Amino acid sequence: MKLIRLFSAGIIALSLSLSLMQASVAVADEVDEAVRGLQAEWAIANYKTAEENKEAAFKALVDKAAAVSSKHPERAEPKIWEAIIRAGFAGAMGGLSSMTNAMPQMERGRDLLLEAEKIDATSMNGSVYTTLGSFYYMTPGWPIGFGDDDKAEAYLKKAIELAPDDMDANYFNGDFLLEKKKYKDAIPYFEKVVALPDVEGRPIYSEGRKEEAAAKLEVARKKAR
Known part of the structure; x- marks a missing residue:
């Protein structure tokens, strides 16, 4: 009887382990699918959308990306893509909105990338470093923004070394x-x-x-x- 109980306990433990593995795979698949969707929508907004419609397209996409990041805070990929999309939103802004709203988008994007670096700096071919590098040379320096050519160069070198x-x-x-x-x-x-x-x-x-x-x-x- 003792042997039977031990065998049954082992089966239960194995079943729980398999269930947890399946749940982990399901979450990974869900994140990968969501990120692929963000990538596809970003490409359309960036390359196939008329200039006068880009700001609205990116604004809607920022909300989608933020929702994915919020749902999966333990993953680097959604944070990277939310940052990329926020940069697209900032770049698409025109008129007075570009003066008051673009920089907070870039700052939030930078912070997301730094969070992603702590989770997995090698994720998505080192996109953390590529994107941080681009942020630092495209953004104005102090007192307007956080632009820094030395940091840009360092991050971009890391990116090319990694991928x-x-x-x-x-x-x-x-x-x-x-x-x-x-x-x-x-x-x-x-x-x-x-x-x-x-x-x-x-x-x-x-x-x-x-x-x-x-x-x-x-x-x-x-x-x-």
Whole structure:
């Protein structure tokens, strides 16, 4: 009888363990699916939406992203994508709203990225570092914002070291160098973006990012002469 009880207890423990594993996998699948949805909607808002409609599109998408982040605070991916979307929202703002509302979006995005770094700095090909780097060189410095070229360069170097074949890591390293008028140094990064295969499952993003890289590659080549 004792042996039977031990065997039964073992079966119960195994069943509980399997149930917990299944629940964990289900949550992971749910997060991955939600993030893929955010990526797809971001690509449409960023590359396929008329300029006059972008602010509204990104505002709605910020709310969706924030809901995913709030539901899964233990995961880095939703925080990364909420930050990216908030940056898109800030960039789409026009008129007086851009003066009063854009910077809080960037500040919130930066804070989300720093939270994501603590959870998993390698998540999504090191997108934490790519995005932080872009935030720090695109944002004005003090007293308007938190922009810092030294931090931007450090984060972007981390991103390319972590994921040398990542499309965004290469694009933003090139863009930073272009902004700093280091035209010859920027060229290889843009060339690589154009030559990389499309990111699986993200055709709109891949096409849009490559077009941006090709246009900036042309500028870098002309300026480097």
